[in-house]
Amino acid sequence: MGEGVVVRPDQVSLGVLVAAVSRDAVDEAVAVCGVREKRSDAKLPAHVITYLTLALCLFPEDDYEEVATRVTGSLDRWGCWNAAWTAPTASAITQARKRLGRNVFPELFERTCGPVAGKAGVSAGAVALGTARGSFLRRWRLLAIDGFELDVPDSKENAAEFGYAGSGDNRSAFPKARVVALAECGTHAFVAAEVAAYNVGERTLAQRLYARLRADELLTADRGFYSWQAWDTAQATGAALLWRAPTQLDLPVVRVLPDGTYLTALIAPSIRGRRRERLLAAARNREDLTDSGVVPEAFDQRGLPVIHLARVIEYDVPDRVGNGTGELIVVLSTILDPDGPDGARADELAAAYHQRWEEETANDQLKTHLRGPGRVLRSRLPDLVHQEIWAYLIVHHAISTLTAHASAAADLDPDSISFAKALRLIRRTATGTADIPP
Structure with a gap:
């Protein structure tokens, strides 16, 4: 995992799951969802099937019984398994998963999968993760939003629930x-997500995530996620935004800043004609657009704003093919000042936007390394x-x-530690067989 890196034994093997997903968190999620077993002597109690389902994701190539045989010994050492029990059959695991339902795991995610960067290291004197490159821009934690798709088994139930891409011969x-998630750029850790059918668009799922942003976060997003509604919802949380602008978006110059960036006005598409011109004039005259008594046109009938000021940062990216051409990147930000306690320089913002690609890495880690390239999920319901x-x-x-x-612990950038190598280490050590039934 990297020369000089020391990781405690209890951090690897199945302990990586038990340490990250505590028994208390599992029990609380099960209780909230109302799926706790009714008998104390029930086979495959809810906490056991929860850990076994997590373990199924560590070994996607193995069947249910093989995974259970691999990990129940480890669960015994962690107090989550009774050594007197026998490893469960595939049918027993399936029935137990059905009893658990669909709500426990998103509830468990909410309880256990928060931000990682900024927490202290595991050893005495270890540096804070917030010092890792790509984790923060000044006071803001860097997040990215992106989506990906997963193939599920071709059962009639899954077809009805999730649907197909394309139609007919295509x-x-x-x-x-479809999954859309927020990921922490510095660590690749997913911190929020939405899961839905294929025909639910990325923008729709993203809209459900914006309200969960925090004031100390900066969200980066590609131009495909921009809309007035999305920007308005995300900005209302107090989080900072750094999004690439769609090529067709009108960005009138309101004021040029000393560093060469400029302020623009983002106006709700429903606002047109003279009202739009009045808002632009007010913005250029530096009138207070946050007070309905000063510029009443800046608010709708519900008292919500119909205009936002944004900062535009433009920069070139040299063509990687090397033919002398370049691509103009235009990004929008709610960070309006070039400097100061709530400001950021243009070069800082350009570098921060580049960190958006870290979520592409996170998606690849999940789909290619953890699940396996081209692999279909195993669940038929x-x-x-x-x-x-x-x-x-x-x-x-x-x-x-x-x-x-x-x-x-080693004062390294998280990017310097291979996810694939860490996964191989965990898989090699996540063993400990239980009694195997005849």
């Missing part, structure tokens, strides 16, 4: 689930598909936390 071979997707998100977060802690 229809996808398998139904697809929609409730179990939802379980499985959230379990993958939780397991990815646990591994990202492990690598982030290891990097902090």
Whole structure:
């Protein structure tokens, strides 16, 4: 995992899951969702099937019984398994997963998968993860938003729930689930997500995530996520925004700043004609657009703003092919000042926007390394598909936390520790067989 990096034994093997997802958190999620077993002597109690479902994501190539045989010994050492029990059958695991339903894992994600950067390292004197490159811009934690798709088994239930990409001869071979997530740029850890059918667009799922932003976060986003509604919702949280502007977006110059960036006015599409011109004139005259008594046109009938000032940063990216051409990148930000306690320079913002690509890395880690390239999920029922997707998100977060802690202990950038190598180490050590039934 990197020369000089020391990780405690209890951080690897199945302990990476038990340490990241505590028994208390599991029990609380189960209780909130009302799926606790009714008998104390029940086979495969809810906490056990929760950990087994997480373990299924560590070993996607193995069947249910093989995974159970691999990890129940480890669960015994962690007090989550009775050594007198026998490893469960595939049928027993499936029935237990059905009893658990689809809501426990998103609830568990909410309880366990928060921000990672900024926490202290695991050893005495270890540096804070917030010092890692790409984790913060000044006082803001850097986040990115992006989406990906997952193939699910071609059962009639999954087809009805999730749908296919395309139609007719161009229809996808398998139904697809869509995931849109917020990820911490510095550590690749997913901190919020939405899961839905394929026909639910990325913008729709993203809109559900914006309200969960915090004032100490800076969200980066590609131009495909921009809309007036999205910007308005995200800005209302107090979080800073750094989004690429769509090429067709009108960006009138309101005021040029000393560093060459400029302020523009983002106006709700419903505002046109003279009212729009009045708002632009007010912005250029530096009138107070936050007070309805000063510029009443700046608010709708509900008292909500219909105009936002944004800062425009433009820069060139040299063509990687080397033919002498370049691409003009235009990004919008709510950080209006070039400097000061709530400001940032243009070069800082350009570098921060580049960190958006770290979520592409996170998506690849989950889809290519953890799940396996081109692999279809194993669950043939929609409730179990939802379980499985959230379990993958939780397991990815646990591994990202492990690598982030290891990097902090060695004062390294988390990017310098291979996710694939960490995963191989965990898989090699996540063993400990239980009694195998005849």
